[in-house]
Amino acid sequence: MFTAAELPTDDKPRFYAELAAQARALLSGETDRIANAANLAALAYQALPTINWAGFYFYDGRELVLGPFQGKPACVRIALDRGVCGAAASQRRTQVVADVHAFPGHIACDAASRSEVVVPLVRDGQLIGVWDVDSPEPGRFDEEDRQGMEALCAVYLESLEAA
Secondary structure, eight states: OOOOOOOOOOOOHHHHHHHHHHHHHHTTOOOOHHHHHHHHHHHHHHTTTTTTTTEEEOOSSSSEEEEEESSOOOOOOTTTHHHHHHHHHHHTOOOOSSGGGTTTOOOOOOOTEEEEEEEEEEEETTTEEEEEESSSSSSSOHHHHHHHHHHHHHHHHHHHOOO
């Protein structure tokens, strides 16, 4: 049985290193992308302070489709030319947005969300989806969060390697 340990919130690099270690332990030995996405979303949602949504959208070859998440009900389908998730997917570059209301084409799935970070998930050169985290606080995410979220996504992608 996996038990998440309390994480230090006063040092972001250490926080994310320990969160990634917990994620690696949680996903160890499992290769199913849905099971691992569900567990990673739950772990992150419990560990990350001041967030209101954490989850996955998977690319089906045409658009992003909602995957496992924690938070309020969400938009089910997102075109690659829409919103922060679409930008991350189409540009294959992590998006850190301090004020989602100022982002062109932003999709308001949860009106309480004010800032967002979205990491594209690319495996063997192919887009498989995005990891999306929202916060009700403007400017919640910074460069350390970007690096930490990308490290979490690397753990997720590693868990799929044996599949």
